[in-house]
Amino acid sequence: MTQMIDKRPDPEALSRIKDILGPKGWVDDADDLAPWLVDSRGVYHGRCLGMARPGSVEEVSQVLAVAYDAGIEIVPQGGNTGRVGGATPDDTGHQLLINMGRMNKVRDIDAANYTMTVEAGCILQDIQRAAENADRLFPLSLGAEGSCQIGGNLASNAGGINVLRYGNARDLVLGLEVVLPDGRIWTGLRRLRKDNTGYDLKHLFLGSEGTLGIITAAVLKLFPLPKERAAALVALDSLDSAVTLLEKARTASADALMSFELMPGFSLDWAEKHVEGAKQPFETTYDWTVLMEIGGTKMDGSAGVALEGLLEEAFEAGQVVDAILPQSEEQRAQLWFLREAIVEAQNREGAQIKHDVAVPVSLVPDFIRQANAAAIALMPGIRPYPFGHVGDGNIHYNLSQPVDMPVETFFAEQEAIHRAVHDVALSMNGSISAEHGIGRTKRDELLRCKSDVELDTMRALKNLFDPKGLMNPGKTIPAPR
Ligand code: FAD
Ligand code: MLT
Ligand code: ZN
Structure with missing residues (x-):
């Protein structure tokens, strides 16, 4: 017989938590809570005891200490833009949501050392702007940058459109401040480029x-602000040319290539159809297009010259068949708007099944062809919509529902389709989550793609930091097979 564990919280512990936070730091009105209880895809809906909005690391520490003693489960939350359900509480109503949005100070910008120290609740776009005001670049950039928080970016090791040159979120951090599940504060806000003092x-x-x-603050790496950016939206003769062009662009720009994003030509039509202000910029719908951008350190047009030179070569070789080179900052911004718009366009086109795979860059064309074959074999009429960070070998291999197929019929096959697509990636030694994380959505798929040694080590680490299993339970780490 299984023993029923009563997870209802001790009312006294809850009232101590409210006292620590004060009225500014506590939300329990149903309407105010509603947007924070559903994930960004609208897949998971949760309930909670209330939402804590701590204003300092001390408050986070005190709240976690009380919760730890009382056995209250915690769900940390940033901007709630995550794609895998990691920030949504379960439906018991017994978990405490801790949203970091009030801890939003830039504590320090050290231009000389190319670092900045920020609190976890800072919105990513605010961090980018603060760095720019100091003539520095914080390169993490993604579609949700207007609302995601740096704490969420770091907790999910976000990627985005500049990974090719600057790395993932993980590569942009020098130090962290973290509150451990029992309330102890680890102050690791070092600004060092080198620090080989153990683990x-x-x-x-x-x-x-x-x-x-809970990550409460971080020291971030800054970079010289590119003085100019040269972008081009190019149409390719074939998917394979994406790989050839990428190689050429990295070499020709001496690796100043910042972004290299794949978009199927019809996604630009969908953007025009569904998203206000988006326009298919070509006169015809090509099979494959790439939006690429080179950052230059001088304001002498050399980035543009490098880009035009390599595109000329690619035209002559027949790999590029058409190109749009923006002539102003506004036109460049329009191309990036289009890149973001294709995500929303697919949402509006109907139900979708999403993936976020990585394979070695040179295998991306084969991955797409094999995944298309596998998905169409399972569901004739399904509409593959592969796009994304091809420069990193990271494809959002999304699929739209067949026209006229009922949503329930489409989703009935979701698990089989996930497995088939992931199998193609795994057969190439790839990953089932390149940048979105595992969360709730992909937790059990980990059982199929990590060895027992890896999974046991993850569980042992989890148990070491969080022996009571209170931090974001049910996310990321699968139960033993
Ligand atoms: P949340 O969604 O709130 O949380 C994400 C996870 O981190 C959860 O598990 C949560 O529990 C945990 N968490 C949050 N804050 C903390 C903290 N302070 N301490 C400890 N744990 C914490 N992602 C990419 O990588 N690349 C993209 O290009 C990209 N594009 C996107 C485009 C759109 C339109 C949208 C909606 C999302 C996109 N995402 C992308 C996904 C998402 O924006 C990122 O994963 C982002 O990093 C999540 O940040 P957040 O603050 O919203 O975190
Ligand atoms: C993107 O690259 O646009 C996003 O990661 C896609 C998404 O979040 O669905
Ligand atoms: Zn992405």
Whole structure:
């Protein structure tokens, strides 16, 4: 007989938590809570005891200490833009949501050392702007940057459109401040470029999706601000030319290539159809297009010259068949608007099944062809919509429902389709989550793609930091087979 564990919280502990936070730091009105209880895809809906909005690391520490003693489960939350359900509480109503939005100070910008120290609740776009005002670049950039928080970016090791040149979120961090599940504060806000003093603890929290502790602040790496950016939207003769062009562009620009994003030509039509202000910029619908951008360190047009030179070569070789080179900052911004718009366009086109795979870059064309064959074999009429960060070998291999197929029929096959697409990636030694994380959505798929040694080590680490299993339970780490 299984023993029923009563997870209802001790009312006294809850009232102590409310006292610590004060009225500014506590939300329990149903309407105010509603947007924070559903994930960004609208797949998961949860309930909670209330939402804590701590204003300082001390408050986070005190709240976690009380929760730890009382056995209250915690769900950390940033901007709630995650794609895998990691920030949504379960439906018991017994979990405490901790949203970091009030901890939004830039504590320090150190231009000389190319670092900045920020609190976890800072919106990513605000961080980019603050760096720019100091003539520096914070390169993490993604579609949700207007609302996601740096704590969420770091906890999910976000990627985005500049990984090719600057790396993932993990690569942009020098130090962290973290509150452990029992309330102890680890102050690791070092600004060092080199520090070989044993295990590098920060890397355990980066990408841990709220399962080991709460990130409250970080020291971020800054870079010289590119003085000019040269972008081009190009149409390719074939998918394989994406790989050839990428190689050429990296070499010709001496690796100043910042972004290299794949978009199927028809996604630009969908953007025009569904998203206000988006326009298919070509006169015809090509099979494959790439939006690429080179960042230049001088304001002498050399980035544009490098880009035009390599495109000329690619035209002559027949790999590029058409190109749009923006002549103003506004036109460049329009191309990036289009890249973001294709995500929303697919949402509006009907139900979708999403993937976020990585394979070695040179295998991306084969991956797409094999995944198309596998998905269409399972569901004739399904509409593959592969796009994304091809420069990193990261494809959002999304699929739209067949026209006229009922949504329930489409989703009935979701698990089989996930498995088939992931199998193609795994057969290439790829990953089932390149940048979105595991969360709730992909937790059990981990059982199929990690060895027992890897899974046991993950569980042992989780148990070491969080022996009571209170931090974001049910996310990221699958139960033993
Ligand atoms: P949330 O969604 O709130 O949380 C994400 C995870 O981190 C959860 O598990 C949560 O528990 C945990 N968490 C949050 N804050 C903390 C903290 N302070 N301490 C510990 N754990 C915490 N992602 C990409 O990688 N690349 C993209 O290009 C990209 N594009 C996107 C485009 C759109 C339109 C949208 C909606 C999302 C996109 N995403 C992308 C996904 C998402 O924006 C990122 O994963 C982002 O990093 C999540 O940040 P957040 O603050 O919203 O975190
Ligand atoms: C993107 O690259 O646009 C996003 O990661 C896609 C998404 O979040 O669905
Ligand atoms: Zn992406």
